[in-house]
Amino acid sequence: MSLLVVGLSHRSAPVSVLERASLNTDAQIKLLQDTVAAEPAAEAALLATCNRIELYADVDKFHAGVAELSTLLAQHSGVGLEELTPYLYVHYEDRAVHHLFSVACGLDSMVVGEGQILGQIKDSLAKAQELHSAGRLLNDLFQQALRVGKRAHSETGIDRAGQSLVSFGLEQLSAGADVRTWARGKKALVIGAGSMSSLAAATLARAGVGEIVIANRTADRAERLAQILTESDETDVPARAVPMDAVPLELTRADVAVSCTGATGLVLTAETIAAAVEGRTGQPVAEVAGTDGTRTDVRPLPPTSVGADENCPLDLAAVQSGFSVMGEAAVAGMDAATLEQHAAWVDNGTVDRREALRSAPEADAELISALAATVATVGRIPEHRKPEPAPEAPRPEPVLFLLDLAMPRDIDAAVHRLAGVRLVDIESLAGASADAPMAADVDQVRRIVSDEVAAFGAAQRAAHITPTVVALRTMAADVVASEIARLDGRLPGLDEKQRGEITQAVRRVVDKLLHAPTVRVKQLAAEPGGAGYADALRTLFDLDPETVASVSRAEESTEKNAKNRGPA
Secondary structure: OOEEEEEEEOOOOOHHHHHHHOOOHHHHHHHHHHHHHOOOEEEEEEEEEOOEEEEEEEEOOHHHHHHHHHHHHHHHHOOOHHHHHHHOEEEEOHHHHHHHHHHHOOOOOOOOOOOHHHHHHHHHHHHHHHOOOOOHHHHHHHHHHHHHHHHHHHHOOHHHHOOOHHHHHHHHHOOOOOHHHHHOOOEEEEEOOOHHHHHHHHHHHHHOOOEEEEEOOOHHHHHHHHHHHHHOOOOOOOEEEEOHHHHHHHHOOOOEEEEOOOOOOOOEOHHHHHHHHHHHHOOOOOEOOOOOOOOOOOOOOOOOOOOOOOOOOOOHHHOOOOOOOOOHHHHOOOOHHHHHHHHHHHHHHOOOHHHHHHHOHHHHHHHHHHHHHHHHHHOOOOOOOOOOOOOOOOOOOOOEEEEEOOOOOOEOHHHHHEOOEEEEOHHHHHHHHOOOOOOOOHHHHHHHHHHHHHHHHHHHHHHHHHHHHHHHHHHHHHHHHHHHHHHHHHOOOOOHHHHHHHHHHHHHHHHHHHHHHHHHHHHHHHOOOOOHHHHHHHHHOOOOHHHHHHHHHHHHHHHHHHHHHOOO
16 A cells, blocks of 8 residues: 545645635546546545645655645646645655544544535545546545544544534624524525535524525526425525525625635625625725734735845835834834834845945944943933834624635635624634634544554555465465366376365365465554565465456456445
């Protein structure tokens, strides 16, 4: 087994990078096809969710495999390899198995213990099977991961901590209030009709909203989801479907909107949201700079210029002569956003002071003289006080709540600055989940994962030697058949009963001689480091490598046919 995974997730990369690296359906298919076409990889599967992109492959060379998979991820995501590389993680063999099993149990999720990942793993396996990019190793791996995830949820209390991303997002929207109390009677708009949107609609219905409107580009799917919600025995929430072009109007009526589509561009712009809020309140929507999930209006950083004052965001003409633009006096009174820009500019453009001494010693000499004179007069160097933070205007209570679960984002991030709106997106959830408490059952789940990784490794190592053992027994059967044929030629007078007795005796002798070694070699091969026993067996008995390979191909063909037939 040479299992390799190369990927990035919310734990290794900022959401902005994940958003740019996200792959649409066509790109995912092309990535899998190109991976199995590459020299190091024999199999490939892709796990792509809203907060992770992981490429799994069976490779024959580790370093070549890492280089190839990283390059392919960069090519198909459109993010340059140099930019992507710092955020990539690599797991190999048992560590790769451990990683996928942990993911399947929800241990690596943004919301620990969430169960949605199992459906996503199932979909990833189905796609790899459909494209014929998954062979025996990845089929076994992903199917076992599904079993491990189900075991973790059934044998532990991880579900007590594990929420869906939807329920976690609604908790953030309600700002600590009870979700059912907060949601009761609200009108909800769900944009999209996929698995995450369906979960969002069902969660909102259970929370007690007064109405759910489903908007989707494919009308049939929206109508089907609305019908399921309306006819559900669990809730009595009315639901209806609308076309996508009705979304701006529905936003003026909705109290909460959840968006999760597969669109590559924005579904809701800041202008659309501002118009919806204005339609509700009758007042123009102002921009605010606050906290608690909101953002300040930070302008793009200017280009840096090391060792020079050009491109500094300050108005240099207004700076008092004789002071460095990097000094505190120069930044006194600046607003927080400009101060942040200036700090970034300074960090990227700090002058090497040794070089400055060499180039203008007389300027520093004047500065030192001035400081010495100050000390002589007042006895100490006066401290520069930092500017007092400007008081923030209170943010008005939101009249529209937005939850964006899409990657890349559906809702313009500028909506964070709109008064009367509360937006929670993947980036907000990533920050909130970092402080979420871990469940007491996590340690138990980790033990399950460790046990399952050991069992999977043993099974794979044992399976690796099975074709060799089968080839050995086939060779032994051929030797028996050859010797019986020779005996028939030398003793033509034997009757059928005598010939049968001799044949059975010879076979029993061979079986007894091979039984202990083959059982023992399977046990040894299942242990860590046991991969070499298959080679030893082939060498000792001079087995033809092509014979062993043909046994492997026959077993894979049998398994594939069985899967195609399905259950009896």
